[in-house]
Amino acid sequence: MLKSLQKYLSRGLTKVEIMENPATRRQLSGRPLRAESGFSLLEVLVAFSILALSLGTLMQIFSKGLELASMGDRYSRALVLAESTLATIGYTEPIETGESSGAFDNVYDWSIKIQPHNLEDLDASSLDLSLYHVQVMVAWENRRVFLETLRFGPRT
Structure with missing residues (x-):
C-alpha cells in the first residue's frame, strides 16, 4: 500500500486528493475495481418476481375477504x-x-x-x-x- 501511495504522491497529488477519489481509494485498500456498483439485472428481476408474486397473493386474500364480507352482509x-x-x-x-x-x-x-x-x-x-x-x-x-x-x- 505504501508503494501505491508513494506512486500517487510522486505525481504531485496530495493525500486528500488521493483519498477523495474513489478509484484510488479502492486501489489503495487492495480491493479489486468494479466497473459499477449496484444491483445486477438478474437481482432486479428476481426481486421484481418475488414482489409480483407477493402482491398477487395479497390481492387474492383481500378479494376473498371482500367477497366473504359481502356474502355475510347479504345473509344478515x-x-x-x-x-x-x-x-x-x-x-x-x-x-x-x-x-x-x-x-x-x-x-x-x-x-x-x-x-x-x-x-x-x-x-x-x-x-x-x-x-x-x-x-x-x-x-x-x-x-x-x-x-x-x-x-x-x-x-x-
Whole structure:
C-alpha cells in the first residue's frame, strides 16, 4: 500500500486528493475495481418476481375477504327480512292456513307457509285458539334462510 501511495504522491497529488477519489481509494485498500456498483439485472428481476408474486397473493386474500364480507352482509339482510316477516304474522297479518310469496326489492324472494299444528297430548277443545306451524323462507341468488315457529291463532 505504501508503494501505491508513494506512486500517487510522486505525481504531485496530495493525500486528500488521493483519498477523495474513489478509484484510488479502492486501489489503495487492495480491493479489486468494479466497473459499477449496484444491483445486477438478474437481482432486479428476481426481486421484481418475488414482489409480483407477493402482491398477487395479497390481492387474492383481500378479494376473498371482500367477497366473504359481502356474502355475510347479504345473509344478515336476508335474516333480518325473514325475522321481520315472521314477526308480522299474527299481529299485522292474520294467521290463515296456506302459502304466500313475494319479493323484497327484486333481490330477495320470500315465502310463507302456515299449517295447523297438531297437539295430540292437549285437549284444546275448550280453547278458542289453534296452534299453527309458521315457516318463512327468504332466498337470494343460490342461498336461502329458513325460520319457523309456532303461533296461536283463531280456531278454524
